[in-house]
Amino acid sequence: MAKLLLGVSGGIAAFKALEFVRLATERGHAVRVIQTHSSKRFVGTASFAALTGAPVLSGEFERDPLRGSFPGEPLGEHDPASHLALVGAADVFVIAPASANTIAKLANGLADNLLTNAALAARCPLIVAPAMNHRMFEHPATQANIALLRERGVTIIEPGTGRLATPGEHGIGRLAEPAELLAACEVALAPNSSWRGRGVLVTAGGTREPIDAVRHIANRSSGRMGFAIAEAALGRGAEVVVIAANVSLQRDPRIRYIDVESTEQLATACAAEAETADVLVMCAAVADLRPAAELNGKLSRGATDRLTLELEATPDILAGLAAARRNGQKLVGFAAEHGAQGIERAREKLQGKQVDMIVYNDISSEGIGFDSPDNEVTLITAKGEQHLPRAPKSTIAMQLIEAIEALQP
Ligand SMILES: Cc1cc2nc3c(=O)[nH]c(=O)nc-3n(C[C@H](O)[C@H](O)[C@H](O)COP(=O)(O)O)c2cc1C
Structure with missing residues (x-):
């Protein structure tokens, strides 16, 4: 089974990332999580650590107690710089939810936390699932950033339309369902799958x-x-x-x-x-x-x-x-x-x-x-x-x- 690296940024939908981890581990995938600092205001690291069986990292200067390994793997022999080790070992890197702020950083190549460092260093497929208020999503800046990422080969999982977190607001911006995110990861994992198109x-x-x-x-x-x-x-x-x-x-x-x-x-x-x-x-x-x-x-x-x-x-x-x-x-x-x-x-x-x-x-x-x-x-x-x-x-x-x-x- 695969090694999935999950990046969680700051938004209401961060709670849905827990369900994604539950589904992915149930399917036998090994999951590690990187949280942005602001995402911890929405969901704590303890929940992700418990569901993955591995510590959560946030800062680019933090040491990784698992030395860049995924659950089920032997501990690495040396103590690597975590922003390169984790993403270097991952088969797919999925950022869900991706906030407007994180998307803007990804589009512009900023690297000011572990998530954005890892995204720049990623050589595996990168999947980005935006989730935000519909006015933020529809803003030309966000749309241009998403278009740029797509042009560079990033898979964008479109948000859904419906009731949004702000009371009374309705529109596009809901994070895709966890099962859809997992299916997208599995498709990215098997680009030459003999099942494709069958x-x-x-x-x-x-x-x-x-x-x-x-x-x-x-x-x-x-x-x-x-x-x-x-x-x-x-x-x-x-x-x-x-x-x-x-x-x-x-x-x-x-x-x-x-x-x-x-x-x-x-x-x-x-x-x-x-x-x-x-x-x-x-x-x-x-x-x-x-x-x-x-x-x-x-x-x-x-x-x-x-x-x-x-x-x-x-x-x-x-x-x-x-x-x-x-x-x-x-x-x-x-x-x-x-x-x-x-x-x-x-x-x-x-x-x-x-x-x-x-x-x-x-x-x-x-x-x-x-x-x-x-x-x-x-x-x-x-x-x-x-x-x-x-x-x-x-x-x-x-x-x-x-x-x-x-x-x-
Ligand atoms: C209650 C609350 C909910 C928020 N929800 C979202 C959201 O769903 N999507 C989003 O892009 N930003 C949202 N934000 C704003 C982000 O948290 C903010 O832009 C933050 O800087 C994102 O940091 P990060 O990208 O490093 O995680 C919310 C802020 C608050 C206070």
């Missing part, structure tokens, strides 16, 4: 099969695993489409989402989207059976004491996609199985469905799988099996994307 189709969530006008048969899938896979693929530069079956999670504006409810709708959407996708990851929990006929209206309590529902098989989406597969298109299926024989059934699914990989998870284990933040899976391919121990779904998703990349075309 079409990835992910299904997420769980289908619902109507019984009557208000009731349905459903499952407990939240869509978290599928959304995490989609975000991991996006981070590698892929063009991602998610077919979401009844998912109410936050969405990434750079992903195209198609909402469906039933297995029938999911199958139709998959067939259409699969035509242009290079990689298909079928993560949604699909109902195997559905009521043979939907009852008209709402069945009322008094109507009957007992009701027998006749169920019929739903379309086998995975088999359908395998049959229509284009040359080189990769197909990954999920098998959520219960109990001791589960892995055997997952192995059979690899053969029976003609897919490249089955992601097996044992949903009888406590605290993993459906509707939980963690997962633990075994990746089954024709070449062998790889166990991914329990970890947040975002980490499992990154590992899965790497394993898909390793599949032979």
Whole structure:
């Protein structure tokens, strides 16, 4: 995983940088933080130090107790000048939030604190995420500074529009969301990624099969695993489409989402989207059976004491996609199985469905799988099996994307 150097300057949005650190470390990245002096008026160093597991630096004359190393690395043998060592070791330097003042310094090459020194010495990709009041952002000086940085190859993460920190003010200037900042770092980390521009189709969530006008048969899938896979693929530069079956999670504006409810709708959407996708990851929990006929209206309590529902098989989406597969298109299926024989059934699914990989998870284990933040899976391919121990779904998703990349075309 990568070494991310985060520069935090003085603005209300500095609190969002904490969430960025939490997300980045959860993904397995090592993070060090440089704070400007004024940023400490907004968020203290203790929070960043606790989340990164490393001291925070601010001044160019400060010594770095970690001697320029990142968490997880051995301590450097000598005691370097920190403004060069930290940024020299970083894979990417992201400044978020970037204040109008810091942006002006970066544009003019000033180096009066550790953050601005590090920016001048950076040879890794530099990402700048402005955040400020809309009048400050729209000022020609700020706009000219941003344009200059962009011309020099700095990646600017545009601020969002909405309610601003000053009561009653509305406009452009909100810091981009932490997940967007992290995705930008991951794109910068993998400029030649084999995922760049590749079409990835992910299904997420769980289908619902109507019984009557208000009731349905459903499952407990939240869509978290599928959304995490989609975000991991996006981070590698892929063009991602998610077919979401009844998912109410936050969405990434750079992903195209198609909402469906039933297995029938999911199958139709998959067939259409699969035509242009290079990689298909079928993560949604699909109902195997559905009521043979939907009852008209709402069945009322008094109507009957007992009701027998006749169920019929739903379309086998995975088999359908395998049959229509284009040359080189990769197909990954999920098998959520219960109990001791589960892995055997997952192995059979690899053969029976003609897919490249089955992601097996044992949903009888406590605290993993459906509707939980963690997962633990075994990746089954024709070449062998790889166990991914329990970890947040975002980490499992990154590992899965790497394993898909390793599949032979
Ligand atoms: C309450 C408060 C909020 C501020 N919010 C911002 C902000 O969101 N963006 C910004 O560019 N400056 C903001 N400022 C002004 C900066 O803190 C100020 O320009 C400072 O010198 C920036 O220093 P730095 O770039 O070294 O961190 C704010 C100031 C105060 C007092």
